[in-house]
Amino acid sequence: MTQELKAGLPLAEQIIAGHLAGEDGPVEPGRLVTVRPDRVYVQDGNAPTIAKLYEQHGFTTVFDPERVSFVFDHSVLVADVSMADRMKEAEVFAARLGVDVRSRGEGISHVLAAELGWFALGTLVLGSDSHTCVGGAFGSLGLGMGASDITAAMVTGTTWLKVPETVEVRLTGTPERGARARDVLLTLLNEQGEEPFLYRSVEFNGPWPRSLSGDASASLASLGVELGAKCVFVPDEAGTIPTGATAGLREISFDISGLQPVVSLPHLPAKIAPLSDAAGTPIDYVFIGSCTNSRLEDLAEAAATVDGHRVRFGTQLVVTPGSLRVYRQAMRAGYIDTLLSAGAVITPPGCGACVGTQGPLPARGDNVLSTMNRNFRGRMGNPEANIYLSSPVVAAITALLGAIPAVEDLV
Template sequence: MTAPMVEQIIASHTDCGHVTEGDLVTAKVDRVYLQDGNSPTICRLFERYGFHGVFDPERVAIFFDHSVIAPDKEIAARLREAQAFARRLGVKVYAAGEGISHVVALEEGWYEPGSLTVGSDSHTCTGGVNQCLALGMGASDCVAAMVTGEVWLRVPGTVWLDVIGTPSSNTHSRDVAFYILGRYGQSPFLYRSIEWMGGWFDELSLDACATVANLGVELGAKCAFLPAGKNRSSMLRPIHPPAEGDPRRLKVDVEGLPPMISRPNSPQDVVLIDECKGTAINYVFIGTCTNGRLDDIAQAASVLSQGKVKAGVQCLVTPGSKKVFLEAIELGYIEALIRAGAIISPPGCSACLGTQGSIPATGDRVLSTMNRNFLGRMGNASAEIYLASPLVAAHAAIKGEIPSARELEQWR
């Protein structure tokens, strides 16, 4: 069997020539990017240790995405500090409104197949959509990568996820990822590389595949790699799994799988949509690095163009990038959403982190397309957060409750 993809990429970025699971190595990085939420911490580490520059300003960037609109003077001050830090280093700056780091990095071609990218956000693993080894790391590791152009890590083992069958027509790629999380939990994937495979991926768009890669960290993985498919780079490497029966190869049958819902306080508390049907919802949030791409906005607009946001329901839609926003305007999606009663906020992380709004009220039930619903995630521990696809979320905005699988089928 060919060496797992993570081993191939790490080996190509070291002087070893060959690495295996468990090896401790120092690897050269191709790109490093930060986000405004933790760049002040990284700035203080630079000051503490007397660092003044980076290994290559052209390959280091800071994104202002977590707090696009500063909600208070403390965060406004942190943003000014991050801006000053970026100017001192002379690195590339993606200003507030440009979009979420992982969405923009994919658009900008930062996730090159076979490359190694380090980011200061856990969802950097999104880069695996293009078979880039994209690693979310903490502040000290990011500082080391920025200054030296190298990072120290332990080579992860690999698990192959072989997806067979075809889900229902209303099932999104995120539903499949969350179904696997609910079925297996994180244990089989902790600090491992996931190599996704199966014919189902052949028909998925780049946007849908990026969602699957993005959710690798929710599965507990160190990184994830998607196979080649429709609208994908011809440079992608073929995935060579071990033989069937090998415990590292998990076969998952998704034939006819309906949409899934994650219930409040744990992404892993995953159930079939009908187990939550009829649950009242008064806040719908569509966006984030998981589902803020053009396909997602189109799906929401398709539903909401045929109805109105129910009275008493707030529906917030946030494009993942300026590029997505502009294309959605050109294609009429934004107008359809606004006419239906949705609120559109500037490209960025928006309500996901709970640092800039719109914060849910106490007692609110939120249905969100983001990746996490931990207690207090959106800024209020007294709100309940359910997770679902843009399609389900848009229907919930019209109905004011979680729809059933049958209702979704009837709509189509």
């Protein structure tokens, strides 16, 4: 259900209060509550685990088939027999339950959740993937949960949680022209660490986050879990997501004036270096995609960057749109043709190479530059590859140069 959000009150607490399952008493940080989610969605990777939990406990139904969705996004092009068997098991399970199914090639669950209106203002959404926090870019309380909690929510239509404390992150100033939303968040993580954000609801505030496009806001929100946050909220220019100005909130001020583009070094998102320090690092494989940077704005920027140029021989560029809608929009705008003409490989919509359950896999010793959210060792399916993270514009220039660019290359 949509819910009007009021200024001056923590957003997570407002949404939780609007979804209490017959409980009384104040919604305040630290209290354990039972809530009724508006939507529960399952990604294909853990659907077989949930199927086993159903079998073990004798469950056969869901609380509402129209509000439970299975999204096949992590393994769209399966090249492993065991994984293919798991996908078949997930399909059979979804059919048996009679739930809403989003098939392979439709897109990433979190991108679809926005497109289909699951992430509506004031909704409470559970997803079996940690990056469900993307919902905060749309005023939705998106909570990633494990298989056991998701199973219970699917059966009962309820879940329990501890009301998080809220921290306001007030961003002042404006970053450099080449910096993007992800550069701001990863710099914040690098300088502050996770401790200020652990199991907290983070409300970004300030003119800069309020000026972000919807795609950039989603990119910022998707990285909230890397902060260690329970959820995040990003304000919008219209004021329908009224973050900040809440008396008594813990506040962190962070000056982003002149902030430069950054690159996350192997094997930790928070281990960043200014672009100028990483410049010249040879790169074998560039991946543009994932729930952090696979939207239309990201593909447009990548296409504009490579237009009229060719990907350097010895470096592969793989681009995976976040959804079928994004793919079609990019085709109509000419972005896909531009990327193909430059030598990019375009894959069907989905998570793509991010989690390593499908190709293209990096070779041993490869240096990879990716726009995804995590670069833990083995993340893309090969623990002997070195994964760097950056924005799409940096990634696209890297594909042309065969190496991480300098700041002046972005102009």
